Amino acid sequence: xxxxxxTPRYLIKTRGQQVTLSCSPISGHRSVSWxxxxxxxxxxxxxxxxxxTQRNKGNFPGRFSGRQFSNSRSEMNVSTLExxxxxxxxxxxxxxVNSGTEAFxxxxxxxxxx
Amino acid sequence: AQTVTQSQPEMSVQEAETVTLSCTYDTSESDxxxxxxxxxxxxxxxxxxxxxxxxxxxxxxNRFSVNFQKAAKSFSxxxxxxxxxxxxxxxxAYRSARSGNQFYFxxxxxxxxxx
Numbered sequence: 006x007x008x009x010x011x012t013p014r015y016l017i018k019t020r021g022q023q024v025t026l027s028c029s030p031i032s033g034h035r036s037v038s039w040x041x042x043x044x045x046x047x048x049x050x051x052x053x054x055x056x057x058t059q060r061n062k063g064n065f066p067g068r069f070s071g072r073q074f075s076n077s078r079s080e081m082n083v084s085t086l087e088x089x090x091x092x093x094x095x096x097x098x099x100x101x102v103n104s105g106t107e108a109f110x111x112x113x114x115x116x117x118x119x
Numbered sequence: 120a121q122t123v124t125q126s127q128p129e130m131s132v133q134e135a136e137t138v139t140l141s142c143t144y145d146t147s148e149s150d151x152x153x154x155x156x157x158x159x160x161x162x163x164x165x166x167x168x169x170x171x172x173x174x175x176x177x178x179x180x181n182r183f184s185v186n187f188q189k190a191a192k193s194f195s196x197x198x199x200x201x202x203x204x205x206x207x208x209x210x211x212a213y214r215s216a217r218s219g220n221q222f223y224f225x226x227x228x229x230x231x232x233x234x
Contacts, residue, residue, distance in 0.1 A: 061218060097164075107169055110163060
């Protein structure tokens, strides 16, 4: 079974630009969550999608948005990039058979804003 | 909001020895799940062990075990017979039984294994 796939692995963008990151969950998983990881703030929850609907949302500005497609693949978009958006963005998928299931993480996308 | 605290930013252990990583959490909920994840330099988060709050018995997975103290809201990870491959960042995580797949993570403990 293939794991969680995130693309691209590395990205360099200029301040003010926008960026789209992609996440393909494990086959059969309907829940996809996104996290931002920085040295200063640690791992912070961005949002979760389940069956194409946003189920939970973290405390991030509206510049951060996401969506999920019918095949459970998810994208997150960051508009008007700021230097502080430089981070490792992790995607996690879960089967959601019950809420105690673990989350399987991708290797992340390293975003650098210059 | 739930908070997870890891008070040890860095720990080291001699190969083959035992080390315990600490984690405390704060919640008003009674039904939840706790996890320890490992993040090696490759950056991929890997599940180490999981504990259901309703279970009194501490979870174990081979060389990894937890000491779950629900009343004290404490969830420590014990690694026995430490191996070089155990070197990584370890994150304690909390997940409510009612909030889907939203995890709250601690700040992590960087574990060094000394040969």
